[in-house]
Amino acid sequence: MRARLAIAAIVAICVASCSQAGTRHTSGSRLLFSGLAGEPDTLNPMFSNEADELNFSHLYMSYLIENDDRGNAVGEIAQRVPTPANGGVSRDRRTITYRLRTNLRWQDGAPLTARDVVFSYRVIVDPHNNVATRVGYQEVESIKAPDGHTVVVRLRRPFSPFVQYFFGPQGVGAIVPEHLLRSVADLNHASYNQRPVGSGPYEVVRWARGDNVTLKANPYYWRGKPSIGELVYRIIPDPNTRLEQLRTGEVDADFDVDPQLLPVLRTIGGVRVALTPVNDMHMIRFNLADPVVRDVNVRRAIAMAIDRKTLIGAATHGSGAIVDADQPYNGWAFDPAVAKTHYDPAAARRLLAGRTPEVTLAIAPEIINGSALVGAILQEDLRRIGVRAIIKRYPAAVFYGASVRSGVLASGRYQLAYDAWWVLGSDPDDSWNFGCDQSPPAGLNYSRWCSGKADAAMREAIATIERSRRAADYAIVQKAIAEDLPVFPLWQVRVPDAYRTYVHGIAPSPGGSTFWNAWSWSIDPSASASR
Helix, strand or coil: CECCCCCCCCEEEECCCCCCCCCCCCCCCEEEEEECCCCCCCCCHHHCCCHHHHHHHHHCCCCCEEECCCCCEEECCECCCCCCCCCCECCCCCEEEEEECCCCECCCCCECCHHHHHHHHHHHHCCCCCCCCCCCHHHEEEEEEEECCEEEEEECCCCCCHHHHCCCCCCCCCCCCHHHHCCCCCHHHCHHHCCCCCCCCEEEEEEECCCEEEEEECCCCCCCCCCCCEEEEECCCCHHHHHHHHHHCCCCEEECCCHHHHHHHCCCCCEEEEEEEEEEEEEEEECCCCCCCCCHHHHHHHHHHCCHHHHHHHHHCCCEEECCCCCCCCCCCCCCCCCCCCCCHHHHHHHHCCCCCEEEEEECCCCCCCHHHHHHHHHHHHHCCCCEEEEEECCHHHHCCCCCCCCHHHHCCCCEEEEEEECECCCCCCHHHHCHHHCCCCCCCCCCCCCHHHHHHHHHHCCCCCHHHHHHHHHHHHHHHHHHCCEEEEEEEEEEEEEECCEECCCCCCCCCCCCCHHHCEECCCCCCCC
């Protein structure tokens, strides 16, 4: 589900030395990094509701395709990306054929074959397994492995984003080993989810909860063993502590830096910062099942009360851009004619017509950077129009919990939520987020919004590969969102990733994972270590 871009450049800035750079604390064959969302909810991306875990999993799991640092789809365990031109997609657009590489092995040395892909598909569609969403996979009519290196998928109907979803960067779930999991009765609680065996460039060695996840270079990786022998992901929930450890040299990289810390980051010498424009959209999400905010005038008044320019300046320090749609402003599906909601507190008060509603605003500071500050600014903006906002803070696992009994968004136990979604993928399909059939527990339509017009447009868009037709359909969806306001867009992010200048090869994908090319990372052997 993430990043809808045509071609987006990554801006790399070598920061001037304004403060003393820390001494490196690690050896040349070991790289320590922090960032992301802190503690993972699981290490099996099939069962994760967190974009950061899906991103992280590209270090140790394998996918059929990846998206590179220019947003282009490239083969990973598939030899190439199926297209009509290369015969991988049939004329009727319903048969997709994948040719797997012939030198694939799991991290335990067992061969990875087409049977594993078929098995992994069946795990995802099994209703007993608590996967976050089955978008894409539910379009499959049949799947077979005619030989060990070929997977043939027949779709129920043409589904244009299928290749991005089906064990690609936009879907949930990586390919898992049949030989280890076929006899496991309950995959939801399998020990595999804590220490998965994958086929990616690195292998999970240890998950010390609350401290780190340690990975070692995989000697069976199809490209060959990576040059960095060990990666250690330090679980540090506090973004200030993460940045301080980058400054002192206790970590070599800090991914997804809190934008509020950019002024401090820019004073640290010997560090590069990559600002990658991605489909990371920050929104106010409304729960349309709630009796107060189901009133569109209340939603519109709240939207008009928010001073986005001031908010973005305070929260992102130049890494965010105002957007008025659910599509990124630099993506091919973005409609520049979409109606804009302007800051107008006087008009907001008129819409409320004397009402002074009280609402709750759910935030999750440990997973969405800057949530506390954003919440405070929104609270003050709403106070000015007579709306009392009560902020409720939740741990990430509760905020995004998959269970309709315990997850805040999934259960609908909120009125407003400061939400963000980061789509690891390059297709503009948003049916997973706004489709009428995607309300929990079926999917991730946490707003519980159902627009007949928008739903029809989304369905039409995924049934054709003609870009102009799809863009017209997504313009209809954007217009409907602007009118109904199931969400109010705040900004689109350029993700700041920071790493020491002796680390080479890091090239985050604007349409995929930060770690898509971790196999090629290296450390300058001349970089000294203090221990």
